[in-house]
Each structure stands twice: as structure tokens, then as C-alpha cells.
Amino acid sequence: MTEHKRRALGGALTLAVVVGLTAAAPHGGDPASRDVAAETARGADHARLRALVHRLTTVDGGPGALLEVRGGRATTVLTGGVADVRTQAPVRPGSRFRIGSMTKPFVATVLLQLVGEGRVALDAPVERYLPGVVRGHGNDGRKITVRQLLQHTSGLPDILDHLRPGDVLKDPLAHHDLRDLVDIALAHPPTFEPGTGWRYSNTGYLLLGMVIEKVTGHAYGTEIRRRVIAPLGLRDTYVPGDSGRIPGPHPRGYARTGKDAPLVDVTAINPTVAGPAGSMISSGTDVNRFLDALVRGRLLRPAQQREMTRTRPTGNSDGRAYGLGLESRPLPCGGRYWGHTGDMLGYETAAGATADGRRQATVMVNVDPGGSDAQSDDMKAAVRTALCGDRR
Template structure:
């Protein structure tokens, strides 16, 4: 789910449920045949062969059927694609593709909560119990001890629903509808992973709860608030909160999952996204994600005080320097400074996006997930970092390591 952050979680025993007949070797051949395609504007000249090579590697060595990278800076944009949108027809990736964005939904949800903070309808350091009385209870979980900030920053200690929602259930019945509260109750039937505020651990349950909080405070579903507060003001015409609609509107690649290391691919394009809910159900495009991240990082969606809170990060223990704010990650750039963004996995798709304060944006998508190799994750992040470095003004590309963009 968007939701799904763990890798290789699907047992090879599920192969009997997925007889698509596409092998990894055939998939790699398809990617090699397709090669990187480029649709560009004035910014295209900035993109060296390294970015193209990274995209090509994603669809060959790393085993993704197809990949897309959309890059933009103040001078224009470029769309690069590699591989195929459909392993049966070998159709290429459409440059205007929509796709499921998984946990990149979380910055949207966090932005709405922080807008409510700016409106004084929510207090960041208030207990969640104030807004969701009695919801977080039992097995050592207590909403009176957990703050709104801790939900958004993954420091609440609430158990992750993914630990208790068998992936087999999703693959065997991808069109099943899930209720947010039911998913929360499944997770909270287990003890917390740590005392609130004492550690950091990613938990999708935090954002299921954040979605419930938005509904309780506003009287509207969290998706309605995202549409009203973010999608419509920014003119995101390719971004949706689909609810229980299983289709992806507009041009899109097929989404695939490999249920075991040597299992054939399964087409899981159609899925009921309520299985991810506010933790990862949204659909978007490279164009729209770049526009959203740029608007967020450059202060168009939040008041200065709330944006500062969102960007107050804590280390995650990741060796790549990843730090987590309130629904927003930061990572160092190899050319100096940092970028802000998120990643997302959901059955069928993987996405990584980032933006810098000086106007660079990059989004990378592959149409396989969530159980790709670690190298695939690394390749997507490397592609985003390369794109952002190549998109920066020349005089800033070699800024001292550690400076903020």
C-alpha cells in the first residue's frame, strides 16, 4: 500500500495466485529494447547521460518494466522515460502518465493538518485524545500520551498496520474495501513499539489516524479537504484522492507486483485504494507532484510558522542522512545542500519525489512495487538527486556539502 514501505514481503507461495507468465529475464529484455525516451523543453540540455543511464538501469538490471522521470527548474522541464507501460503490448511509458503515489500521500495529509494548526483548530503538541477521544486505547496504546506532532513525525510508537495486514490478502482480493477505523483497530490490537516521543519508527497507522483527525475536526473526509485546500488551489489536474474507485483516470502504465523472488509478474493496476487510505491512496503525475512539492517547500501552502515546524526534522538512523520532519523528508544532495520530499510504495508502483528551495523539482516513478530489490530504491533516489543537482544553477552545483539550498 502507500502504506507499503517494506520490501520483499510477499511470499513465493503466492505464485499460484498470479500466473501472468512474464519472467524477469523477459522483462529486462523489454526494458533494454525500449531504452530511454526523452520529451523535453528548454531544460533538457542540462541533463547529462548519467540521469538517462540511471533510468535505463531501473528498467534493465533492477527489473522494473518501465520508469519515468520528470524534472523541472526555473528554465523549463524535461520528461524522460525508459522501458514499457505494458509488458504484454510493449507500449512505451506515456510522458503524461498518472500513477499511484503510495506514501507520497503523507505530505498532502500533513499539509492539511498543519493548515488546521495555522487556523488554530488543531494544536501540534496537544494529545490526540482531544480530537479522537477513545480511539487510541488498549494493549498499552494511549491517545492521552501521544501528540499530533508525534503522529506526523512517526514518533508516536503506535504499531504499523503493515505488520498485521498480510500481503496475501491484498493480492488475493485487491478490490476489497477497507475502512480506516477497522485498519486502525487491527494495528492497535497490538502493543506499541516504544514509548511516545522516545524513538523514531515509520508507521502507516500514524497517517490513518491523521486522516481520522482531519475528518473529526473539519466534518469532512480527509480527501475532500485535500481537494479543497491543495488540489484545486494549485490546479493539480492529474491528482486524485480516489476513495474506493479502483481505476486510474487518464493515461497510465500498468502496475505490476512480483509476489516472490522467482515468481511471474502480477498485473495489479486495479486495486481498491482504501487499503492504503490517508497513508497512501492518492494518484498523481510527475507534473503535479513537482508542482505540489515546489509550492510546499517554497511556502505557498503553509504559513511560515507551520512550514518551519514541518521542516524541523529528526534523524531516522538511515546511513544516507535521511531526516524526517512532519510528513516531509530531507536528504543531502551530492552537490551540496539538501532536498525535501518523500517516497511511496503501493502494489504496482514506486515513486520518489523531491524539491529544493531554489526551484528544482524531480519525480521518478517505476511501475512495479512494492517488493523490488533494494538497488531499485537506491536507483530511484539516485535519479532524483542527480536530476536536482543537474537542474541547479551552475554556480550552486558545487556548493559545500551540508549547506541548505
């Protein structure tokens, strides 16, 4: 990816919300000394997080940023920069935003619930559920399994290689049919034989949305609402369908159309262009709650939980490994965390949760990365720092 020149926008950082209860000191030793040490560690942790949010809205050129950290009964929200470059309104705690590929764990959860119910077989060919859909130019649904779609080992060409942001922005409110998007991708040859490699492909999740619809008789969004959103009480989370609106408080979303080009407001966009690969809207609070429930096994049966967390290396130098709709990355304080990242025109998101459920963190910047790795790297650094807390 090419490096884009950073725009320095006003990045006044705010410790927006800190809510929590301080745990009682354990028996033995001097409670006052331990309290001072713990408070010092928490202060250093907050300073590191504030510095990263400030960097996102200055050096990295993001208009605004939000970081929400959940640990036990305590929640911390940090915001920086602006939600609207025209009015200079600040980013509000509790804001909603497009979560892009963070949609994929929601879709994978529904699909794996169907596996647990015996309605879908992980290692069955896609052809069983979508006869004749995956065909042409070397793509063959008889040779690709549901598991391979979930884990990005199908070799299918990625729709995003053949649907450019500039094309979408020509008519941002246009409806995009799932089958039409799939056909655009399948007009190109696969990148490798199914099961012989790993390459991220949004096309696989478009097909998984179609599988959910075929098996249940309902749209994938209906099943996500019924099976995940409603049971967890996620009040800020939506599968918006054709609506270009983001309900409730939200920052404007911006895109970079080229190096040194001004930011373009792309808040209003028909999310069917991303569909089950990346259309959802949520908040830091809800994403953290969802990830907590998911990693703790509250949404899947044990067998399907094990399948979701059986990972394979992606070949990335950062140690990322991919399961079924969920990825793991190493933590600098030891161990690994579970989560996902997401880009959608106007927004970038990264989120993660420690496997023990101790902490969750979600970070959002209201501009897509535009080919720059720096913003993405700093967002992932913020998640890692938040999840480690004062464990150094």
C-alpha cells in the same frame, strides 16, 4: 530486506520530452564559449539520468520507468521500458500513477493548515480529537500527540506489519474502513514509548485522516482537494476513494509475489487499503508542482512551515531526517532536498525539491519494490542526480 533476482525486460530508453528556454548569457566573457560549456554540462547530466532510467528497467527489473525534472521554465521527461508487459506499449510522458506514501505530505499540509487556523494543536494528545480510539495493548492516545503522529515518533505499530500484500490481493477491490485498519494495528503493542524513538508507521497517518474528518466534518480527500489540489490547479491528482481505476493515461502496475515468480497485474485495486497513508494518484508534473509550492511556503503559514521542516534524524545511514510529513536528504552537490518516497501495490515513487525552488524531480517505476533495495536506491539516485543537475 532480501535481494530479488532482476528481470531483464526491454529497456529501450527514450528522451521523451525536453521543453525549455535557454537563459541569456551573462555579461562579460565569450557567450559562445559559455553556451558550449553549458550545453556540454546539460548533455552529461542527461546522460547520467538516461543511464539511471535504463538501469531501473533492466538491472533492477522494472517493467517501465518515468522521470520528470522541472527546473525554472524547463521540463525534461525521460521514459524507459514498457507500460504494459503484455502489449509492450511504451510508458507515455504525462502518465498518472499511484504515489503511495507521497500522499503523506498532502495530508500533513492539510493538518498543518488546520493548526494555523487554530483548529488543531500540534502538541495536543490524539485523545482530544479521537476520544477512545487509540487504546489497548499498551497503545494510549492520551500519551501520543498529533506532532508525534506526523513525525513517526508515536511508537504505534505499523499497519503494514500486520496487513500483508498477499492478503490484499485475495480481494483487491474490497473496501477497507479507516477505523478497521487502525484496530488491526492497535491489536499489537507499541514499538517504543511515545517520543522516545523514530519508526515509520502508516498507522499514524490513518489516524491523521480521522483527525481531519473529525475537525472539519469532511473526509480527508475532500479537504485535500479543496485546500491543495484545486488551489494549485493539479489536473492529474486524485484522492480516489473506493475507485479502483486510474483515470487517464497510465502504465499498468505490477507486483512480485515471490522470488522468480511472474509479475502480477495489480493495476485495479481499491486504494482504501492505504487511505491517507498512501492512496493518492498523481503525475510527475503535478508532484513537482506540489513540492515546489510546498517548499516555497505557498501552502502554509510561516509558523507551520517552520514546524514542517523541523526534522529529527531517523537513524538511516543515508542521512535522512524527517519533519512533519516531509523528509530531507543530503545532496551530493551540497545542501539537502525535501521530498518523500512512496510504495503502493504496483508502483514505487520518489520525489524531491531543492529548498530554493530551483529544481524538482519525480521518478516512478510501475512495480512495487518487492523487498529489493536496489530499485529504491536507484530511484533516489535519479532524484539526487536530477536535482544537482550540472552542479558537480
